Amino acid sequence: MASSRCTALPTQLATPPRRHLHGPSSSTTTTTATRSSSSSSSSLSWRRTLAHDNFVASAAVSSLLSVTSSSSSQGIIRCTTERTVATNLAPGTPVRPTSILVVGATGTLGRQIVRRALDEGYDVRCLVRPRPAPADFLRDWGATVVNADLSKPETIPATLVGIHTVIDCATGRPEEPIKTVDWEGKVALIQCAKAMGIQKYVFFSIHNCDRHPEVPLMEIKYCTEKFIQDAGLPYIIIRLCGFMQGLIGQYAVPILEDKAVWGTDAPTRIAYMDTQDIARLTFIGLRNEKINKKLLTFAGPRAWTTQEVITLCERLAGQDANVTTVPVSVLKLTRQLTRLFEWTSDVADRLAFSEVLTSDTVFSAPMTETYSLLGVDQKDIITLEKYLQDYFTNILKKLKDLKAQSKQSDFYI
Amino acid sequence: MFDEVWRKFSGLGQFSRTRIDESLDNVLIREVPMCEFTVPGAQNTRVLVVGATSRIGRIVVRKLMLRGYNVKALVRKADQDVIDMLPRSVEIVIGDVGESSTLNAAVEGCNKIIYCATARSTITGDLNRVDYQGVYNVSKAFQDYNNKLAQLRAGKSSKSKLLLAKFKSEESLNGWEVRQGTYFQDVIAAKYDGGMDAKFEFTETGNAVFSGYVFTRGGYVELSKKLSLPLGSTLDRYDGLLLSVGGNGRSFVLILEAGPTADTAESKTYFARMSTKVGFCRARIPFSSFRPVKPDDPPLDPFLVHTLTIRFEPRRQRPVEGPAGSKQDLRSFKLIIEYIKALPTGEETDFILVSCTGSGIEPNRREQVLKAKKAGEDSLRRSGLGYTIVRPGPLQEEPGGQRALIFDQGNRISQGISCADVADICVKALHDSTARNKSFDVCYEYMAEQGKELYELVAHLPDKANNYLTPALSVLEKNT
Secondary structure, eight states, rough: HHHHHHHHHHHHHHHSSGGGSSHHHHHHHHHHHHHHHHHHHHHHHHHHHHOOOOOHHHHHHHHHHHHHHHHHHHHHHHHHHHHHHHHHHOOSSSOOOOOEEEEEEEEEHHHHHHHHHHHHHOEEEEEOOOSSSSSHHHHHHHHHHEEOOOOOOSSSSGGTOSSEEEEEEEOOOTTOOOOOIIIIIIHHHHHHHHHTTTTTEEEEEEEEEOOTTTHHHHHHHHHHHHHHHHHTTEEEEEEEEEOOHHIIIIIIIIHHTTEEEEEHHHHHHEEEOOOHHHHHHHHHHOTTOOOOSSSEEEEESSSHHHHHHHHHHHHTTTOOOOOEEEEEEHHHHHHHHHHHHHHGHHHHOOOOOOOOHHHHEEEOOOOEEEEHTOOGGGSSSOHHHHHHHHEEEEEEEHHHHHHHHHOOOOOTT | HHHHHHHHHHHHOOSSOOEEEEEEIIIIIIIIITOOTOTOOOOOOEEEETTTTSSHHHHHHHHHHHHHHHEEEEOOOOOOOHHHHOOOSEEEEEEEEOOGGGGHHTTTOEEEEEEOOOOSOHHHHIIIIIIIIIIIHHHHHHHHHHHHHHHHTTTTOSSOEEEEEEOOOSSSGGOOEEEEEEOOOOHHHHHHHHOOOEEEEEOTTTTTEEEEEEEEEEEEEEEEOOOOOTOOOOOOGEEEEEEEEEEEOOOEEEEEEEOOOOOOOEEEEEEEEEOOOOOOOEEEEEGGGOSSSSTOOOOOOOGGEEEEEEEETTOOOOOOOOSSTOOTTTTTEEEEEEEEEEEEOSSSSSSEOOOOOTTOOOOOHHHHHHHHHHHHHHHHHHHHHHHEEEESSEOOOSOSSSSEEESSSSSOOOOOEEEHHHHHHHHHHHOGGTTEEEEEEEEEOOOOOOTTSSSOOOOOOOTTTTHHHHHHHHHHHHHO
């Protein structure tokens, strides 16, 4: 599988849609050829970790990772030297710094990134998977939508033509295998971005991903971070903790609808952050010349446990929640069970977060340094209390307006 | 049921991402109760963007879409690449600002207009067509549409001007009275003075001319009329006076008498200065610039105005710049009056025009460009629409919101500005009452040398819900 992808990629690169962005095709083929071998080996090695799935002494992972990074970096570094020369010599229109490509634009974070970018005057191109119901709202806002699929690397290069900055906020959907998008797709995208001289690559990762190699998504994010750092293109990696927007569907709506709220008794604390704030900070960071090849962590003002969030929602909604608390041990057990069956392995991967939940981790980071680096005032960052309060005020007001008019039951949404 | 439980259950393992179902989309995206971009009332506002494919226009359209406005885009040709450039749910109308017949469809249904079209070249024909005639045509089409709507409601458009006097025949001069007087009595000097004289007449060329001379020290002559407003209209619904006048460039004093019509002895007088220039011009005098003659009197209430007077006095006249050697006697004057109208009042701006400051244009064409832009601005000012004229410095293609902005009046700015910032100003000005009837220059702040700062910093880097426009514009002059 890996090798087929890698053969597909060079052919695309060697026959680019517009020649000026690329170097002479001869150098392209040679570099991609070397790279293809290295990347195939790296992805294979990664697959092996998953396949064994032995509950990972972290030392084993890190050694594996070091193999990964070193092998890929050799290939990439060679590619760097040739590439930069080629880009500089290549004639053609310079790429406008306002042209950006957003990968994962339909997601919770991606759409805020797109909106912010459009409002700040960027020309935004969104890489969106071809699907029967297209993401119309992106076009309504004025973004350009191009169809491509990260799991089909041959579709990637055309989308990068004329792009200055790539903002990558894609994460595979829960129902599909993590590996296709989050590892192989990303590797292809990064290699392609490198080959086509993309001038900045922004990658959203997960906080603490280096500490939880047992969770596949986090391990992939960490490996991708390493891969970007070694790829030799200018980058910013932003590690995130949790989105406030996610809490609406998980807790706020069920509480208002009097439905069961599922929570865990996990002691894990997460510093939720508003995606609009994340988007704002991202663009401030993007334009700051000093923040290149850096790893930033964005965290909300305060870390919350699940129980605290539910209590807060109950208070703001003015009604009690019907909470079903699932002990973390049950989640863990389910994971073990599902792993026994081949067809539920995806589910097992997803439940792997239960490993994180049992550890007494705090998903938060001190932000003072980041704020001063970006020149942002802490009081401009919205708190969870304020966010949820705004939500409930709006919803309850709307509810009042509607109650008189109809007997409809789904006003919460 | 099992599916639901399973979904919830497996969702517990997640913590950084959640599935967004369609209905939740509406809360978080479309209905946007909590989106920083929403503008109340945007859904009921339809904005026509003229020049929607220009550097500024493209961003204006996107910003309007993000805020939930209904957007109409005027383009000359609906080519595929033009359509691709605009957000999909923008209504595209085909038309040319140079062809007034094509604009009626464009302005239909619109509440506001943002004009960011500009001539493609600096050829005089192009400049006239887009920068001058285009603004005139669009504002005229918009006013026509407003009037049409008003007629359907069997009323008058709240955006149209009120005609107070139009001088197109002998008869139209009836009721105007020429008077003379002095501010003080100087018996001895009066003996040696040359006296004064003035007349108001309709000439053979079809002009109403008020002319004469005042040689007496402290003397003045004036032209006065009791206003008779059409039934149902009162001046309190109007903002000021618009006079179309010509002559030899003297300055005059406009005097309004206000008070209960039954008892003229109760009347109070208010004055404002009106400067004219050689040749024809339109003078805009807002009611707010009238000051009471007796300082203790209350400010002018336009509702009570019953008499209008135009006074000439030789004091404080400035020589008109002309060919050297031509002797001017500042005590003689000539004023051709075409019409006097009242300008409608309003809260918000109706028409936002992106003009230019002239810096950054190739020097040998700068004069022509500025002339056309200025003519366009003038035609907008006298249209009666609430206007905002934005004159940005040289445009730069970079993201907006990064640097503080300078708002200024008086052609003093030197820096550039990003297209996105100009677009942001346009969009913010739509509902900002401080933007109505103002013209201003805008550019990035620049670091002046110590002690040489010309400007105050009036804008800040935008943050959440930052409205920099209102404080910046509220200090600027109106009716400029």
